[in-house]
Amino acid sequence: MSTNDIHIVVDDNGQVHRLTCRSGISVMEAIRNAGLPLEAACGGSLACATCHIILSEADYARVGAPSEDEEDMLDQAFGVTRTSRLGCQILLDPSLDGLGLRLPARS
Amino acid sequence: MSRKQEADIVIVGAGPVGLFAVFACGQLGMRCHVVDAFSEIGGQCIALYPEKPIYDIPGFPSVRGRELIARLREQAEPYHARFSLDSLAVGLRRDAQRLFVRTSKDEEILARAVIIVAGPGAFGPNRPPLAGIEALEGTSVHYWVRDPQTLRGKRIVIAGGGDSAVDWAIVLSDIAASVTLVHRRSKFRAPPASVNALMQLSGNKKVTLRVPYQVSALEAHERALKAVIIEDLDGERIRLEADVLLPFFGLSSDLSALSEFGLNLEAGAIRCDPLSMSTSVPGIFAAGDVASYPGKEKLLVTGFSEAAIAARSAFAFAYPEKPYHFQHSTDRGRPSASQVRQNV
Numbered sequence: 001m002s003t004n005d006i007h008i009v010v011d012d013n014g015q016v017h018r019l020t021c022r023s024g025i026s027v028m029e030a031i032r033n034a035g036l037p038l039e040a041a042c043g044g045s046l047a048c049a050t051c052h053i054i055l056s057e058a059d060y061a062r063v064g065a066p067s068e069d070e071e072d073m074l075d076q077a078f079g080v081t082r083t084s085r086l087g088c089q090i091l092l093d094p095s096l097d098g099l100g101l102r103l104p105a106r107s
Numbered sequence: 108m109s110r111k112q113e114a115d116i117v118i119v120g121a122g123p124v125g126l127f128a129v130f131a132c133g134q135l136g137m138r139c140h141v142v143d144a145f146s147e148i149g150g151q152c153i154a155l156y157p158e159k160p161i162y163d164i165p166g167f168p169s170v171r172g173r174e175l176i177a178r179l180r181e182q183a184e185p186y187h188a189r190f191s192l193d194s195l196a197v198g199l200r201r202d203a204q205r206l207f208v209r210t211s212k213d214e215e216i217l218a219r220a221v222i223i224v225a226g227p228g229a230f231g232p233n234r235p236p237l238a239g240i241e242a243l244e245g246t247s248v249h250y251w252v253r254d255p256q257t258l259r260g261k262r263i264v265i266a267g268g269g270d271s272a273v274d275w276a277i278v279l280s281d282i283a284a285s286v287t288l289v290h291r292r293s294k295f296r297a298p299p300a301s302v303n304a305l306m307q308l309s310g311n312k313k314v315t316l317r318v319p320y321q322v323s324a325l326e327a328h329e330r331a332l333k334a335v336i337i338e339d340l341d342g343e344r345i346r347l348e349a350d351v352l353l354p355f356f357g358l359s360s361d362l363s364a365l366s367e368f369g370l371n372l373e374a375g376a377i378r379c380d381p382l383s384m385s386t387s388v389p390g391i392f393a394a395g396d397v398a399s400y401p402g403k404e405k406l407l408v409t410g411f412s413e414a415a416i417a418a419r420s421a422f423a424f425a426y427p428e429k430p431y432h433f434q435h436s437t438d439r440g441r442p443s444a445s446q447v448r449q450n451v
Contacts, residue, residue, distance in 0.1 A: 039375065041227040041360055043396070043405050047155040050359070072296050075268045076357040078235050080291050080321060082340055106236060 006094055011102035012036055023094055027053060027101070028087030038103060044088035046070065049077035051087040056100040059083075063090055063099070079104045109209065112189065112216040114140035116421055117208045119196045119365070120224035122150020124395030124410035126179035128222050131418035133186025134439060137425070138447045140189045140216045142196045142208065144229030144364070149176035154230050154358055164407060185442040191216075195229050195364040199391075206390050211364070219425030222417045223370075223377060223386070224395045224410070228362035235266070235354050237325050247332030248352045252279075260284050264335045264347055266322045267355035273297035275353060277304050280313040287315040287347055289322055289337050320345070325352070362397070373399070384417035390424055392417040 004023040009016060010031060021030040028051040031038045039050035046069055055063060060083035066074065070089050074080055092099070116132050118125050121143035129139045147153050152161075152172035160169045167175070191210055198209030199221070208216045232250030234240060240248055251271075252258065255278055263283045265272050268290040274297070276288045288305070295302050308314040323338040326346075335347045362375060371378040371387040376399035379385060384392045394413035396405050403409075423431060439446065 035374075039227075042151065042155055045156065045159070047151070047159065048357075048359075071292070071294070075291065075296060076233060078321070078356070 004094070006092055006097040006099075008092070008096070008099040008101065010034070010036060011100075013103065013105060021092060023092055025092055026088050027051075027085075027090040027092060027099070030092060031087060031103075036103070037106070038087060040088060046073060046086070046089065049073045049075075049086060052077040052080070052104055053085060053087045053101045054079075054081050054104060055083045055085060057083055059096075059099050059101065060085070062096065077104070109213045109215040112140055112191075112214060114138050114189065114216060114218050115220070115425060116140070116418075117142065117196070117206070117216050117218040117221045118188070118224060119143075119208070119221065120150060120226060120395070120397070121145070121148040121190060121192070122224060122226050122395065123152055123175060123179055123407055124226075124414050125150065125222075125224040126176070126183045127411045128224055128394060128414040128418060129183040129186055129188045130179075130442070131415045132222075132421065133183065133188075133442060133447055134434075134436060135418055135422045136447055137418070137422060138186065138188065140191065140218065142191045142194050142210055142216070144193070144195045144211075144231070146193050148180065148190065148192070149173070150226050152176050161407070182442075185444055186447055187444050197364050197367065199368045199388075201390070219390070220421035221391045222384075222414070222421055223365070223368075223391060223393045223397055224414065225362060225365065225397045226360065226395060227375060227397075228360040229364050230358045230360050232354070233356040233359040235322055235356065237322065239325055239327055242330055243325065243327055243332055243352070246330050247327065247350065248354065250354060252353065255279060255282055258283055258351060261350040262348060263287070263351045263353060264289060264322075264349045265353045265355065266290070266335075268292065268294070269296045269355060269357065270298075270301070271355035272353075273301045273305050275355070276314050277301065277308060280308050285315070286313070287317055287349070289317045289320045289335075289347075291319050291321050293318045317345070317347075322352070322354070381413075382416075383420040384413050385420055390421075392421050392424075 019034045041050045042048040115137035116139045118139050118141045121141045157173040195211040200207045259282050262285045264287045266289045280286050309316045320337040324336040326334040335349045338344050377393045379393045379398050381400040394417040395410035
């Protein structure tokens with residue numbers, strides 16, 4: 001593990017995964033690199049809402065609110081909460097070590 | 108009785124890489140038939156981001172999705188590909204020399220090889236993950252409205268916050284028994300004139316706005332919707348009696364239509380050999396976002412390269428007796444229909 005590595009905790013509908021990832025990649029990439037189910041159809045270009053994730057309240061405060069463009073895309077997501085974000089729009093850096101989030105329920 | 112078509116190559120997907128595959132095949136003298144699920148040519152560039160500038164196409168410091176597609180069409184045009192739009196490629200059978208691709212419109216296209224350039228998959232409506240929704244599709248749940256008169260006198264719930272949701276709320280307010288528009292926030296993504304019209308209708312009680320709410324469940328009896336349950340951000344629920352639900356959440360894509368092709372599908376992509384772009388099925392090649400291999404970079408420029416490689420491999424598969432004669436496009440001369448079948 002390099003000093004740039006950080007950890008995030010992903011709750012996939014009850015299954016909790018602790019991921020080690022490189023600082024500088026997005027939350028979406030971290031989740032996909034780990035092989036967890038997150039679609040990311042547009043490849044991180046803010047053109048869909050298939051990497052919708054839900055942060056814990058404390059972590060939402062750390063990460064901050066989405067941009068207006070991201071809010072517009074979140075309109076196409078389901079089960080949106082007050083702490084919803086698109087995973088492609090959150091870049092991981094050491095200040096986000098320990099970030100906790102969950103994947104939305106799938107049909 | 109299915110309609111028969113014939114081509115050298117069937118291309119599954121009319122996105123940017125599919126259009127370039129038509130060109131690459133044309134350069135090798137092969138004629139293509141392109142199948143796409145969407146109603147328009149252009150794939151994600153048209154369906155998801157027609158107005159977004161793209162900055163990483165060689166030779167184009169900035170080009171919008173719509174313009175890139177127009178240019179690729181123009182480049183492929185001399186090779187006279189046929190297009191089957193609004194059509195999913197759903198079936199594959201083969202005889203000794205040829206493959207037969209069946210579409211959802213009951214067309215059968217006979218070809219010598221297939222190149223799959225399906226991107227993230229076929230576009231369809233973005234279906235809310237609600238229990239029982241599939242059974243109501245076509246009766247009480249509609250993702251588009253073909254004839255608003257069929258909704259006359261109905262109690263309608265519209266879900267979503269974009270142009271479609273706003274425009275249909277306005278149109279149906281005159282026709283339906285009631286229109287309720289459910290959206291997760293108070294802002295609507297529609298032109299100001301439409302939003303103003305919606306607010307007026309809301310003021311006149313012709314449309315009921317429910318914001319911030321999201322649809323959380325459906326109640327139905329024998330394929331007929333009874334009620335839509337909506338929920339706010341605190342989990343407070345309201346039950347709306349309704350005959351019809353119109354969910355407008357844009358498009359989603361998936362590769363399930365290709366399940367009969369026997370491909371090695373993993374994580375929404377087709378495993379292939381990057382040296383030849385061949386898949387696990389002889390005669391089927393892949394290129395673009397749908398093609399996966401170690402070290403894959405999902406870029407348009409990579410997809411174009413893969414299309415050229417897939418075309419060469421498809422040529423070798425389709426015409427094993429023909430030599431593959433490499434030529435630069437500068438030597439082939441101006442692309443024209445006469446090049447097709449010239450060396451085949």
